[in-house]
Amino acid sequence: MKRRVIAILTMGMLLALTACTGLPTSGPVNPGLGPDQNSDARPYNFVPDPPPSGASPEQIVSGFLGAGSGPQDDWARARLYLTPDFAEEWDPLAGVTIDRSADRSAPTSAVSASPTPDPASTVVVTQRVTAQAFVSATGEYTPADGNATPLEFRLVQSDGQWRIEDARDGIVLSQDVFDTVYQPANVMFFDPTWRYLVPDVRWFPRPLIATRVTQALIDGSPSEWLTGAVVNAFPENVSLVGNAVPLSGSAAEVELSTTAFDLEQVTLDRMQTQLEESLASIDVTSVELTVGSTPLDAERTAAVSNPSVYRLPLVELADGQVGFLGADSVERIPGLSDALEDSRAVSIAVDPAWSSAAVLTDTGAVVRARSNGTIEALDVTTPSLLPPSIDRDGAVWTAARDDPDTFTVYPAGGEPVVITAPWASATTLLSFQISREGSRIAALVTANGRTELWVAGIQREDDRPSGVGDPELVTTSSSTGIAVAWLNDVDLGALVTSGDAVALLRQPIGGRGTSTALASNVVDIAGGNSTVRLRTAEGALLIERGATWEESAKGISLLAIQQGQPQ
Template sequence: MKRAATAVLAGMLLFLTACTGLPTSGPVNAGNLPKDADDTQTFDLVPDPPQAGASPEQIVDGFLRAGVGAQDDWQTAREYLTPEYAPEWQPLASVTIDRLSERSAAPASPAPSPSPTTEASSIEITQRVTAEAYVSPAGEYVPAYGAPVSLPFRLVQRDGEWRIDLAPDGIVLYQEVFPSVFRSASVMYFDKTWTYLVPDVRWFPGNLIAARVAQALVDGPPSQWLDPAVATAFPDDVTLASSAVPLIDGGTTAQVELSTAAFSLDERTLNRMQTQLEQSLASVGVAEAQMTVGTTPLGAEAVPFRSTRVKSDPLVEIAGDGFGFLVADSIETIPGLSRAVEEIDAASVEVTADHRSAAVLNGSGAVLRAYADETFEVLDGSTPDLVAPSIDTQATVWSASRSDPDAFAVYPLEGDPAVITALWPSVSQLYAFQLSRDGTRLAALVRANDRTEVWVAAVSRDGGTPVAVGEPLVLATTPSEGVDLAWLDDGNLGVLLNSAQGSTVLLQPVGGRGTLLAVSSGAVDIAGGNSTVRLRTSEGALLIQRGANWEEGAADIAVLGVQQGLPE
């Protein structure tokens, strides 16, 4: 059952984050993938086979380097193993992403219990690596932040050559080469209202990628941290009937064969399944998907889902010109809402997708909700040290204190305010937080464990009202001081940081390694466009990301607003 698999995965993730050695069991996904299921990527990295006369240390080093060669189920890496052990080794039990420059091996020592297959001698070598991240058996990217890892190997001599007859399952890839061997994929789920699609980022070997994505979606659960916030149309009794996912029509369409239980499903369920499958495969370049039972097409059609794109024009308040969208050199107001915001003396503004309400922090530190009928109400005017609030898909305003961040106050449009308590007891300071545009996830920039960390957690709801925030997934840590963060799209965050060297922006995917962009001017606020970054500097300049550069868009910006989508 898929829920049972969730529990197994939870235990595996805890093991991964705490381990000091490479995990030694667990496949990437259930079932075997045939070698000719699809051909969406051809590997160019071909490792060297064992060299004649190589020392034990050279054999271990060569074996680790051969992890880049996924061809034929890591055939080259298996050449470093004894013929008896080679079929037992499981390369996809896990992946450790490390720093190549910090690999080191302890001197070889005689093994205390030689293998019964040993002809002449048996020795042991412990390889030490510095882990930057792991990839779990389900393809989830788990940061490790430089954790030391010890990998034990036992070697024996065969026909005068050293070979490995005991090794940890899994492969080790240095961080620069990892993206060339593995590809990210967005396994798509619905939010609980079946309105939005929510990406669950996984990493899979680039060969057979369509089959791996289909298997993760149909046969596996969502990632443990995301599971409370999402729904899937695939019932537990509907599974892949074949692990092969052939690509037809010139490689543009994936054929996904399901079990016979799919015949009993209603049209709405099938259409939602089709939508999830199509969009999941689209993330790895497959344009269409065809679900079948045996050779019979199911005839499902994808359902519409709401986009989380925002207006391309920045949302700002310019002193003397008002609040609204900056179109060319003038402000395009939002009917009614702009007038309400202008009356508040806003310090931060976040506007709902329908442009009918906004969460506002004013210059006095109070949290308010503004409305499109030109009115506003104070939600919290007494709690000290409030950070900029956020507003979700139900127009519920979220508020929290910078120095007492173990609770969020939530203010629904209808009904009484509530408090979600004891979320993150290890947090000593909350720099910033923001709800995702689909309302399923809360991202936070926090001070925890004496360092700055970027977190994301699932939001659980009861009839649309938020009732809990799940255990956080730590996306990144940094020695820099946190300033602000923003969702850039469905799966990426922009994080504004300050250090002695100046301002930087961390472009952080939810499930992967982030990249840093330097900022020439001191920035104080960040907002997301459509996968791009907008900044406001301390001098009131608007900076817009253009690739790795920044373009100044306007001056005298008093407020850089956040958009949560577009009206339908």
């Protein structure tokens, strides 16, 4: 009997602890919704505590911040910490401040100076948070400067209990909780040629995420930094009907306004493509567009989101051969390999058609090698030129290390174009690269004594580069940058060094990155289709195999960048 009593008491204590800490518990979100309506069932959900009776103002503020982890029923638990009037006004979707819970100081309170019948009944509580990142109301993720920010909450007595009557909109989540409550999605837009899809990474709370992704595409717009670089097939006069996208298993039904009946077939097909690819990023496998109960006759187009590269790395061997490195031989590119071998290259970037390449020579000049065996000098006078990049149409981009804001673009035909891309207060350009679909540029720069990674959308006229939009800061590092590469259509890889240590920063555009320690002699990086390729100063080629790096070859004097392969 004594053991049974102890067991019962122990179980009760465990249950109480679970309730106090808000640990995930199993069970569906929004019970009562049918399977066709609930697009957000997840195996675990945070269940925040309601406000305890008699809690102090500081305890109410701490509990309210913790209740931001519960988006169920439109943050119903968090609203219990608010006065009835403010509970109706507060907008949790206005944005997210992401911090580290360990950095939060204890909240402090002071009697409000505002005139009330009883001034002591109004208290202002200040909670300081050190933001690591922010998520906007439209789901855009941006890094923060890491400075402490005071948040103020005004509390009053409501039915004998302290409740918050004023605070700024939005929620605060620690980084580990954020990754559970919010989910990333790729909202897909077209490049201006309608050939490629460009992902715009957004973060949305898991409840009704299919609806939020669909709304961002149909009723929203691209992130500001992509303005002018991408287009949307959904016309402004077409909207989503209702406030939900029903799911049946992993299939979505999207009801559009009646104006969709008037659209041309090519537009419908592009809309279908964008929506399918966007929802596929959250594991929705099929999409049906309807107007009322009538399905629209729309099919996916052949657009691609991330042009694939050849399965073999493109290298130059120590004996001067240039080609794709196989197990027993080098596969040469007809015509182009000859030109590359004659160019005395120290860096190579090859266009998707394998018809031309951007080359930095051992004399510091930039040239264009062509598959007809010729070499065209582009810039032989500018000092400190960086390894150039080449876009999908064979335009070569050049820039100098000491002039970080200026790029010169040499189209495959026509006059060169000078493009300005101001990376805030950058003093040095360390490395840059054009994305494979040609709509974005990534730049690794030095600014304010730190290394910064930026992206910007590329604007075009007559399908030729004409400018870039306002750049977006992706991340910063206290280490020194070496090189940057596009690993896929979302992730950037940056080599950085600190003393004798070298690391790979794998950084999504719009999200938290990771850092992996590498051998100290790694000097170069290139992206494959699903792997990262590295080269050491001694000429070893390293290929990523799961969590390890495998030395696949020796005697590699150059690791080239591939922008795609012939289709």
